[in-house]
Amino acid sequence: MKKIFITIFFFAISFAVEAQELVWETNVNKALEVSNKTKKPLLLFFTGSDWCGWCIRLQKEVLKTPEFAKWAKENVVLVELDYPRRTPQSAEIKKQNNELQQAFGIQGFPTIFFARGTTKDGKINFQGIGNTGYVAGGPTAWLAVADGILKK
Incomplete structure (x- = not known):
């Protein structure tokens, strides 16, 4: 009985650890380097992490799941x-995020944009793939929408 409990405990912990291992880059240049090396598109999560109710809900229901x-x-x-109201950010990150908000025409939060990017003459050129926001129905529903966008 003790072995079964321990096995279940470690199995549950492995799911929790997997969800925590995600790396959310805040510097788009660093993320673009990884994207180009791995040939994976960027998932750009435009959020108001400390004030936007729908952003917080999307995080809880989808983005923090195994x-x-x-x-x-x-x-x-x-x-x-991120576009927080209370959480401090460096001037560099604020500038980058504001420029990207303008470039992608973001008017509401949360918005998730899928894009590829190239750098030419020190400037990033993005190729949008598609976008979404909060989708009701948890991770299964949200991932179905995301997969549909990436398959375009």
């Missing part, structure tokens, strides 16, 4: 572009 973690590791390079 299903999403497994999918993300196989399919995308994660980039968080």
